[in-house]
Every structure is written in structure tokens, then in C-alpha cells.
Amino acid sequence: MAVKFRDYYEVLGVARGASADDIKKAYRRLARQHHPDLKPPAERAKAGEAFKEINEAYEVLSDPDKRAKYDQLGEGWRSGMDFTPPPGAGAPGAESGEWEDLGGFSDFFASIFGRPSAGGGRGVRFSMPGSDIESDMPVTLEELVHGGKRRVSLDGDQQIEVDLPRGARDGTVLRVAGRGARGMGGGPPGDLYLRLRMAPHSRYRTSGDDLEMDLALWPWQAVLGDAVRVETPHGLVSLKIPAGTPSGQRLRLRGRGLPRRSGDNGDLYAVIRIVVPERPSAAEREAYEALKRSATAPAGRPAKG
Numbered sequence: 001m002a003v004k005f006r007d008y009y010e011v012l013g014v015a016r017g018a019s020a021d022d023i024k025k026a027y028r029r030l031a032r033q034h035h036p037d038l039k040p041p042a043e044r045a046k047a048g049e050a051f052k053e054i055n056e057a058y059e060v061l062s063d064p065d066k067r068a069k070y071d072q073l074g075e076g077w078r079s080g081m082d083f084t085p086p087p088g089a090g091a092p093g094a095e096s097g098e099w100e101d102l103g104g105f106s107d108f109f110a111s112i113f114g115r116p117s118a119g120g121g122r123g124v125r126f127s128m129p130g131s132d133i134e135s136d137m138p139v140t141l142e143e144l145v146h147g148g149k150r151r152v153s154l155d156g157d158q159q160i161e162v163d164l165p166r167g168a169r170d171g172t173v174l175r176v177a178g179r180g181a182r183g184m185g186g187g188p189p190g191d192l193y194l195r196l197r198m199a200p201h202s203r204y205r206t207s208g209d210d211l212e213m214d215l216a217l218w219p220w221q222a223v224l225g226d227a228v229r230v231e232t233p234h235g236l237v238s239l240k241i242p243a244g245t246p247s248g249q250r251l252r253l254r255g256r257g258l259p260r261r262s263g264d265n266g267d268l269y270a271v272i273r274i275v276v277p278e279r280p281s282a283a284e285r286e287a288y289e290a291l292k293r294s295a296t297a298p299a300g301r302p303a304k305g
Contacts, residue, residue: 008057008070016071020062027058040133041155041181130181130190137162137174137194141201141211144168144258145233152194154179162194167261170198170206204233209266210257212250216275217241232256232268239270247274 009016012026034051036044060066137152147168149161162174173195180190198206205212215230225243229236234256241251249272257266277284 006053006057008061011053011057012061023058023061027054027062030054039131039181128184128187130183130187132190132193133180134193134195136197138197138199139164139168140199141204141206142233144170144196144198147259154192164196165261166259166263168196169258170196172196203231204268206258209260211266211268213268213270214273215239215251215270216273217245219274219276222246222272222274230270234265241272245272247272 009018012018012023012030014022014026018026031051031054034047034054036048036051039047060070137150139150143150143164147164147166150164151159152162153159160176160179162176165174168174173193176192176194178189179192182189203213211233215228217226217228221228221241222245223243225245226241228239228241230239230253232253237253237256239251239253245251250269251272253268253270255265256268259265280288
């Protein structure tokens with residue numbers, strides 16, 4: 001398809017009086033930035049269009065005769081005919097790895113796309129590894145605790161298995177070799193990098209290797225002490241509540257936190273939250289009234305009633 005007209009100086013981001021060296025530098029920078037094989041698959045089509053436009057602008061402005069005609073006639077320098085990029089200058093050449101030698105600029109393509117391979121013909125063939133792809137992978141706290149394998153869907157219907165190593169955390173980056181963008185001109189594919197993102201948990205909060213949770217107690221449990229069953233990521237455990245435990249106290253459950261790479265685990269801290277009955281029974285209300293009559297006021301505060 002022919003490339004429609006757009007001001008070439010604007011395309012390359014240079015002034016109309018730019019030197020040949022400035023034009024060359026701008027072209028090299030933009031070619032690296034917009035080459036489709038250096039983009040994730042979802043962005044390649046858009047990058048390919050931009051890459052064609054950049055090559056069209058450079059093909060004209062790098063040629064003194066064409067540039068002079070363009071400066072004099074503007075859009076009409078081509079006598080109204082659409083410009084078609086030379087073979088190998090756009091996405092088809094990028095796909096095959098073959099690029100036209102535009103007046104000695106094969107050295108530039110070699111610098112960013114790899115060294116040329118042997119071959120005859122008018123074009124120069126290059127081999128370049130595929131670009132790496134980065135993506136976030138959501139995981140649950142339970143997956144970080146227990147590890148194992150996780151299935152990941154790639155483009156299309158393809159799926160791969162990824163190992164979740166012991167000690168993985170939110171932000172850990174996993175490398176999957178050879179699962180990035182395909183190479184150009186027979187080059188090897190890039191790698192896939194998955195950054196783990198832990199979903200918020202309804203019960204536990206993370207703090208480094210440790211976990212924290214709220215533990216609700218009735219007032220008499222905190223005053224008199226008790227033994228309660230606590231659900232942890234590693235299973236149920238019994239936790240002893242010392243008599244006189246205040247609200248906000250942190251009680252440690254050793255080894256019930258996140259796994260460490262060293263082989264042991266962090267700890268789980270239960271934060272005490274005192275709760276009161278919303279609808280106390282008559283017996284409970286009578287008990288609280290008796291407690292009120294007999295209780296000693298805290299230091300610095302007068303007793304009421």
C-alpha cells in the first residue's frame with residue numbers, strides 16, 4: 001500500500017534547515033524506536049506503519065536532489081503520485097530479515113539488527129534475536145506459600161507451565177527462556193519475563209517474610225485468657241491467649257509466615273481486636289452490670305455511676 005503524504009521534516013522531528021548528519025541521527029534513533037520486531041506482538045502493526053513513514057521521509061531527505069525538489073514543491077514534488085517505499089524498507093523486509101542497501105546504510109542496520117549473513121542478490125540479509133517480552137502475572141498468597149506450577153496462556157491457545165520457586169514474592173521476576181518475540185532472519189526468539197503481582201488477601205497482610213492477621217476476641221477471653229483455634233496458610237493451630245491481653249497486642253505464631261529461600265518460614269502475627277456483643281442476652285447484660293459495679297476505674301480516670 002502506498003504511504004500517504006506527511007511533512008517529512010515533521011516525521012523525522014528535525015528543522016527544515018537540518019544538516020544531513022542531523023537527519024541521519026534522527027532517522028537512526030527513530031528506526032530503533034519504531035522497528036516492529038522490537039515491539040510486543042500487539043504493537044507491531046502500528047509500529048510497522050510508523051516505520052514505513054520514517055523510511056519514506058529519510059529516503060527523500062537523505063537524497064540531495066529529492067530533498068531540493070521537496071523543499072521547492074512540497075507535497076507536489078512527486079507530481080501527485082503516492083510514494084511507495086523501496087523493497088525491504090518496510091514491514092515485509094523486517095519480517096524476512098532482508099533490507100535494501102540504501103546508499104551505504106547497511107552498516108546502520110547491522111549495528112541494530114545483527115551482522116549480515118552471506119548471500120547474493122541486491123539485498124543484504126541480517127539475523128537478529130527476537131526481543132524480550134515483559135508481563136505481570138497475578139498470583140495468590142496461597143500460591144506463594146505452597147509453590148508448585150502455574151499454567152500461563154500465551155498468544156492464541158498456547159499454554160506453558162511456570163514453576164513458582166520457594167521464596168518468591170510480590171515483584172519477583174521469573175524468566176522463561178525462548179518464549180519472547182520471534183527472531184528476524186532466522187535469529188533465536190527472545191525471552192519472556194513474568195513479574196509476580198500478589199492479589200490482596202481477605203485475611204492476611206504481608207510484611208517481608210512475615211504475615212499479619214486480625215484476631216477477634218470477646219472481652220472475657222482477653223481478660224481471663226483462653227486457647228483459640230487459628231486458621232493459618234499452613235493449617236489450623238491452637239493459640240494460647242494470656243490473661244489480661246489488651247486490644248492491639250501482637251501474638252506470634254512462629255514459622256507460619258511466607259517460605260524463605262533458606263528453607264525456613266517467616267512468622268505469623270495475630271493482632272488482637274476486642275469485640276463486644278451487638279445484642280447481649282439478659283444474662284450477659286446482668287453480668288456486665290455486675291462488672292460495672294465492681295470494676296476499679298483505670299488510673300487517671302474517675303469511675304462513673
